[in-house]
Amino acid sequence: MQPPTPHPHLMFQQAALAHDQGRTWEAERLYQAVLAADARHSGALLRLGMLRLDQRRLADAEPLFRRAVRADKRSAEAHQLLGFTLTGLGQLDEAIRAYEKTIVLRPGLAEAHNNLGYALQLLGRSSEAMARYRKAIALRPDYHEAHNNLGNAHHIQGQSAKAIPHYQKAIEINPGYAEACWNLGTALRATGQFDDAAKAYAGAIAIRPDYAEAYNSLGNTLRALGRAEEAIAHYGKAIAIKPDDLEPHINLGDTLLGLNREDAAISSYDRALAIKPESADILSRRGDALVRLRRDADAIANFERALAIDPAHDFAFDGLARTALASCDWTRTVALRDEVAARVAAGRFVDAFAFLSYSNDPEQQLVCARRYIRQHVPERPPPLWRGGNWRNERIRIAYVACGFHDHPTAYLTAELIERHDRAGFEVIGISLGPDDQSDIRARLKTAFDRFYDVREMSDRDVAALIGELKIDIAIDRSGYTVNARPAIFAARPAPIQVNYVGFPGSLGADFYDYVIGDATVLPIEQQPFFSENIVHLPDCYLPNDSRRPDAAHMPTREEAGLPCHGFIFCCFNSSYKITPEIFDIWMRLLRQVSGSVLWLYADRSSAEVNLRQAAAAHGIDPARLVFARRMAQGDHLARHRLADLFLDTLPYNAHTTAADALWAGLPVVTCPGKSFAGRVASSLLRGIGMPELVTSDLGSYERLALRLALEPALLDDTRKRLQQNRLSQPLFDSDRYRRNLEAAYVTMWERWQRGDKPAGFAVTPHM
CATH class of the missing domain: 1.25.40.10 (Tetratricopeptide repeat domain)
Structure with a gap:
């Protein structure tokens, strides 16, 4: 029961x-x-x-x-x-x-x-x-x-x-x-x-x-x-707690990449991809790490795979555009040009620095810079300087830069820092970049009144330091280049903030008061395309060093890998500045000048391969392209004397490289573009009294280069006048430059002291 x-x-x-x-x-x-x-x-x-x-x-x-x-x-x-x-x-x-x-x-x-x-x-x-x-x-x-x-x-x-x-x-x-x-x-x-x-x-x-x-x-x-x-x-x-959680793997990779531990970063991204293989975001990050290692082909493969997954992915597209540019992969850059411009016009993200090589249009460059800063500083922090003024015993200026090491802008500005008038100015260095223990870094540290290495500090803490120092004029020497940190300036730590030297264009942000240029690089009619107020220095806006180091040994052609005889065309610009249109001209010059070679800077192995292939496609023996390896500054300047003529690029000119060539007595032929980045070599040539080397268009550029190559007497006369002008013209007169720049700083400071808003102006020449 x-x-x-x-x-x-x-x-x-x-x-x-x-x-x-x-x-x-x-x-x-x-x-x-x-x-x-x-x-x-x-x-x-x-x-x-x-x-x-x-x-x-x-x-x-x-x-x-x-x-x-x-x-x-x-x-x-x-x-x-x-x-x-x-x-x-x-x-x-x-x-x-x-x-x-x-x-x-x-x-x-x-x-x-x-x-x-x-x-x-x-x-x-x-x-x-x-x-x-x-x-x-x-x-x-x-x-x-x-x-x-x-x-x-x-x-x-x-x-x-x-x-x-x-x-x-x-x-x-x-x-x-x-x-x-x-x-x-x-x-x-x-x-x-x-x-x-x-x-x-x-x-x-x-x-x-x-x-x-x-x-x-x-x-x-x-x-x-x-x-x-x-x-x-x-x-x-x-x-360790959640091995399959994607976010910490990505964050770890990003942090390692920020510390330049690229291989370790790639390993983190690989673990993230094991969790989410079809992630355009992770693939794009992995591509960026590969670019740092100069594994450009692998990087491009990652970016293209990311775009296949998500065609609208801005950062994968940007990585592809940057890497193709740097590696002279013109099949891709030519195909990407219109889309790069279209994305910028639509307010999409494109790296503002890379865009200078894609576009000659200052209005588009401003749109790009504005989008760039919105991406990097999506929310403005509360301003540290909220108005009012003070009076330091001397005008206190701070140069904030990621290039206080073996970097082109370090060589350009070292003598300026040394020569600043200490009776009127206190000069402070804020270093964002690496300490490479180089001679130029040691020279700069000695040149500043105070020098702060702030690599390990947060943006907010660096801004707070600038505020605590009561800096009158904070000068951004990096803009939107590698290791730059515009969020420091977004916190408005100083009453006067200036865009100077590091970035040849507008930064597109309302927290920069001035941009320093000259009448050649930055005609006043371009003010609508700059968020900063334009300041004109009277000669050339670019500083120079008249104390450049000498080489212990003058190399021979054979030591430099050059032929014993024949004309040497030269361009030591970075590979991202070389466009197919400019390269076409160079190949025609080689074809017309028997026995000539083109001497280029060995920037990336991928670029060397692509440039040699491009030469062959023009019917030019790839061996006629010679690549110069990186070397110490004095030796690099000395080898310029082996070349006969420096050929400039467009839309992004030679800047430091043109100044180096002129200092070494090597004539530079240029063609000005429509924007700041494409007009610097023209400014340098006018500053050294050689305006005849500035041509009106690429046809004139090619004809002048060919004439100088085929007429030895004309080239010899040009070189002699360049040598004479080097010390008699304003370009390398560092003390004259210093006085003009300080006059600009004083005008900015006086406007602030009077309570006037920033406004553009031109400096009266100081002889």
Whole structure:
């Protein structure tokens, strides 16, 4: 005889006890038995549904709660749990209706108001969500989840400062609330309070030592603070806890890449790709690391694979455009030109520096620069200088640069720094770039009154340093080049901020007051294409060093890899400046000048291969292209004397390379473009009194180069006049240049002291 079946009410009590004691399997069996006896038993339906929620089986819980609602339409708990489950399933409109029914039945149920707010927030109805969170808090002031959610609603709306006190209140109520600590850190970071953000993330980790997301966020914050090694350690902890979480792998790769550990960065990106193989974003990052290693073919393959996955991916496209340019891959650059211009016109991201080689249009360059700075500084930090003035004993200027090492601009400006009038100026160096232990870095460190190596400092801390030093004029010597950090200037640490030398174009940002040029590189009619006010120096805007080092040994042609006889055309510009149109001219010159060779700078092996192939395609023996390797500055200047004629590029001219050639007595033939970057060699030639070497168009450029190559007397006369002019004309008169530049600084300073707004002006020549 079978024992009698227990009454459903008794079985439900047994099931609930088993459930509360964690005996899940037994509880489930008993709930099912209750429902077999009474399919409308609302208690069993609710408790079995809750058990399914604990098991994260939302799809199985939903029909149970629906049955509970049908069994007892007056059950606020059933409506509430149905709403909760529907929210988790993404059925938000129906979830909202369930919560609204809950509130009708139990208006004082704080949880229902909070949960309704969350569903509204997921639908983007933030104002309504906030009202519900506030109602929940009014009903239950110690409701820490509602305080946290109200903070989230503010943060999502971009009101991170308003979110902070709500997170703090949630933590005050529940000190063990790890998620609120994490949210607080995120809001503090969004408002630029990085040190406090790091403490908040650390607090979340102290509560939950396995909180992978907090380790990752702490890594991001430490990285922003310039504490890269600590950031790497925290990314490693996040990965150890959640090996399949994509974000810390990517962040680790980015941090390693920022430390120039390219191989390690690629390994991190590879681990990320193992998790998400079809990620255009990761492939683009991996391509950037490969470019740093000059593995250009591999980089291009990564960028193109990324674009195959996502044709609209801006950074993959930008990487492809930059790498093709640097490697003289003209099949790609010619095909990309129109799309590069179209993307810029549409407000898409393209590297502003690379764009100078794609476009000769200053208006397009301004559009590109504006988009570039929006990408790199999406939110302007609060300004450190808020108006007003002060008077230092001397005008205090700071040159902020990533090139205070073995870098072209270091050689250009070293003597200027040494010659600055210390009676009127205090001159400070802020170094963003590497310490390569080079002679030029040592010379610069000695030249400055004070020198700060700030590589390991965050942008905000560098800006704060400039503010604490009470710098009158902060000079950005890097613009948008490698290792540049425009976010420092975005914080407005100084009353006067200047774009000078590092970037030959507008920076497109309203936190730069002036750009220094001259009438040749930057005609005043180009003011509409510059966000900065144009300042004209009277001769050439580019500084020069009359104390360039001499070589210990003058090389022979054979030592330089050049033929013993024949005309030597030369161009030591970086490969990204060489265009197919210019190269066509050079190949015609080689064809017409018997025995001549073209001497180029060995910038990238990929460019060498592509240039030799291009020469062969023109019917020119690739051996007639000779590549010069990098060497010490004095030796490099000395070998210029082996060449006969320097051929310039367009749309991006020779800058430092043209100045080096002229110093060495090597004539330069140029053709000015429409924009700043394409007019520098013209300015240099006018500054040295050789305007006849500036041609009006590429046809004239080719004819003049050919004439100089075929008429030895003309070339000899040109070289003699160049040698005579080197020390008699303004270009290499460093003290004259220094006086003119200081006059510009004084005018800027005087306008600020009077309370006048920045405005363009021309410096009266100082002889």
